[in-house]
Amino acid sequence: MNTEAIIPKLNQFVGQYVNIKEITTDLDLFASGRVNSLFAMQLVLFVEKEFGFKVENEDLDYENFKSIDAILGFIQRKLAAA
Amino acid sequence: MTEKRVGVIGAGVMGRGVAQNLAQSGFNVVMVDISESVLDKAGKEIYNNVRFQGFMKKDKSQVDNPDTILSRILFTTDYEQLKDVYYVVENVVEKWEAKSEVYPRLDKVCPEHAVFAVDTSCYSITRVAALTKRPDKIIGIHFMNPVPMKPTVEVIKGWHTSEETITITTELLAAMGKDWVIVNDSPGFVSNRVLMLTINEAVFLLQEQVANAKQVDDIFKKCFGHKMGPLETADLIGLDTILYSIEVLQESFNDSKYRPCALLKKMVDAGLLGRKSGKGFYSY
Numbered sequence: 001m002n003t004e005a006i007i008p009k010l011n012q013f014v015g016q017y018v019n020i021k022e023i024t025t026d027l028d029l030f031a032s033g034r035v036n037s038l039f040a041m042q043l044v045l046f047v048e049k050e051f052g053f054k055v056e057n058e059d060l061d062y063e064n065f066k067s068i069d070a071i072l073g074f075i076q077r078k079l080a081a082a
Numbered sequence: 083m084t085e086k087r088v089g090v091i092g093a094g095v096m097g098r099g100v101a102q103n104l105a106q107s108g109f110n111v112v113m114v115d116i117s118e119s120v121l122d123k124a125g126k127e128i129y130n131n132v133r134f135q136g137f138m139k140k141d142k143s144q145v146d147n148p149d150t151i152l153s154r155i156l157f158t159t160d161y162e163q164l165k166d167v168y169y170v171v172e173n174v175v176e177k178w179e180a181k182s183e184v185y186p187r188l189d190k191v192c193p194e195h196a197v198f199a200v201d202t203s204c205y206s207i208t209r210v211a212a213l214t215k216r217p218d219k220i221i222g223i224h225f226m227n228p229v230p231m232k233p234t235v236e237v238i239k240g241w242h243t244s245e246e247t248i249t250i251t252t253e254l255l256a257a258m259g260k261d262w263v264i265v266n267d268s269p270g271f272v273s274n275r276v277l278m279l280t281i282n283e284a285v286f287l288l289q290e291q292v293a294n295a296k297q298v299d300d301i302f303k304k305c306f307g308h309k310m311g312p313l314e315t316a317d318l319i320g321l322d323t324i325l326y327s328i329e330v331l332q333e334s335f336n337d338s339k340y341r342p343c344a345l346l347k348k349m350v351d352a353g354l355l356g357r358k359s360g361k362g363f364y365s366y
Contacts (some may be wrong), residue, residue, distance in 0.1 A: 041134050057147065062138050 001051070006075055013046050014068065025068040040065060047071070053078050087112060088254070089167040089192070091184060092174035093124035093157070096201055099229025100171050102128045105154040106146055106230065107258045112156045112163045121157040128152060131230070161191045168193070169254055171223065173201040181205060185213035197250050199223045200238075203274050204330050207240035207267045217242035221251050223262075224273060236273050237264045269334035270327070277315070278327045282343050284312040288363075289345040295363040313363040317356035325350050 011020050018034045029035045043065055044055050055078075064074040086109060090101045093115035101111050101124070115121045129148045136145035156163060164170065170188055174180045181200075188198060197219045200210045211217035222238030237251060248264065255262050265272050284298050293301075299311020316324050325342055332340035349355075349362070356362030 037134065037137065040137055041130060044134075045130075057133065057136060057145065058142055060133060060136050061142075065137075 001079055003072065003076065006051075006072060009050055010068065010071060010075075013043070013050075014071075023068075025072075027068075028066045029068075030062065030066055043071070047075060051075055051079065053082055086110070086169070087167045089114065089164045089170040089188075089196075091115075091170060091172040091188070093117075093120045094173060094175065095227060096225055096229065097171075097173035098124045098127055098131075099227060100173060100201065100225060101155055102131055102151070103230045103258050104171075105151045106132070108154075109257070110154050110156075112158065112167060114158055114161060114164065116159060118159060121159070125152060125155070125157055128155065161187055164188065164191050166193065168196055169250065170196060170198045171201055172198060173225075176202060176204060178205070181210060182213055185210060189214040189216065195219075197221065197247050199251060201225050204270060204327060206269060206334075207238045207243070211240045211242055218244040219247050221247050222267065222271070223251065223255070224271060233259070234261045234263065236271055237262045238267050238271050239264060240267045270331050274327055275331060277312075278324060278331060279340065281312045281316045281324055282328055282340075282346065284316075285343040285346045288313075289343055317362035317364055317366075319356070320358055321346065321355045321362055322350050 014020060014029075017039050018029065023029075023032075023034070030040070044060065048055055059074070059078075063070065065071055088104050088109050088111055090097050090104065090111055090113045093101075093113055097113065097115070101113050104111050105128075113121065113124065115124070129152050132146055132148040132151045136142055139145060170192060172181075172184060172188070174184055181202075185198070192198075194216070198214065198216070198221075200207055200220065200222045201224070202210075202222060203224055207220060207222040208217075210222075211220035214220060217240070220240055221243050222236075222240065224236035224238065226232035226235065235255065237248075237255075239248065252262060263272075269275070270278065287293050287298055288295060295313045299314050302308040302311040310318070325346055328340055328342045328346075332338075332342070353359055354361050357366050360366050
């Protein structure tokens with residue numbers, strides 16, 4: 001799956017919680033106070049379901065999910081390794 | 083690591099938190115609920131909660147493996163599985179009919195020495211104890227939600243609760259990483275009696291237009307340094323629960339100082355229940 005296919009899906013999911021038009025892709029969603037830990041859980045479950053891989057315990061890290069860029073990079077790495 | 087088995091009755095929000103906290107403290111847990119589907123959901127939620135504990139932690143070696151934690155919990159609808167537990171934490175719904183059905187069953191199946199802790203925010207521990215043939219072994223533990231994150235609990239000593247029961251309970255709580263405050267049995271204990279009356283009085287202030295919701299909460303937060311004001315707290319707990327709790331206090335004490343504010347009743351009737359309904363004293 002290429003980047004162009006991933007971005008709309010990701011934006012649609014994140015858009016349920018924050019206004020995508022108001023944020024930059026490198027904004028730390030958690031530090032900005034726009035989302036909470038409940039969002040993190042929903043996000044990981046979404047990524048697993050939508051992109052068909054398991055997020056291992058060692059991958060379950062803030063750094064992999066903090067911004068749109070970080071999530072995109074993480075999905076690409078996981079899909080490339082699969 | 084202890085070999086001791088603990089029963090957790092009721093797989094709702096509180097039961098899940100208690101079971102997770104116990105399993106992460108090395109206890110083997112027997113979790114009993116009347117519904118298979120609720121037990122199934124409880125297992126999934128505990129698994130995910132343990133998984134996510136590592137999310138903000140840099141050092142992953144300190145994080146529990148969710149499979150290991152889940153393997154310490156037996157999920158069952160069968161009370162017979164409680165035959166060798168030494169301690170039971172009961173977290174069924176806060177309805178007297180439910181409590182009065184559970185305790186005689188526990189009394190029958192659990193070993194004679196087993197202690198039963200009532201996880202409640204309103205019922206009299208002494209009254210629950212009367213449902214069993216072991217009133218000296220009944221104690222109250224008012225856990226706070228979310229259980230694994232909240233460091234302190236309110237422990238309630240019933241009329242007949244023995245010193246030995248208190249010792250067994252505090253040892254269990256210490257093993258769970260909890261601190262405690264022990265109080266005597268009385269409707270609402272300390273926590274809810276003070277909190278519910280405070281919230282109710284704050285609603286009277288709104289009704290009388292002395293201050294608006296934000297002003298009331300700001301005084302508690304900015305002047306007293308509380309983390310949340312009483313009306314924000316009410317929205318978090320749920321206005322229906324607040325109303326129900328005040329009604330229980332009024333009924334228990336027969337004292338008009340616990341009369342619920344008319345505005346609170348009206349808001350509950352209007353479906354303004356707080357965070358869970360999207361609107362209460364604030365909009366969400």
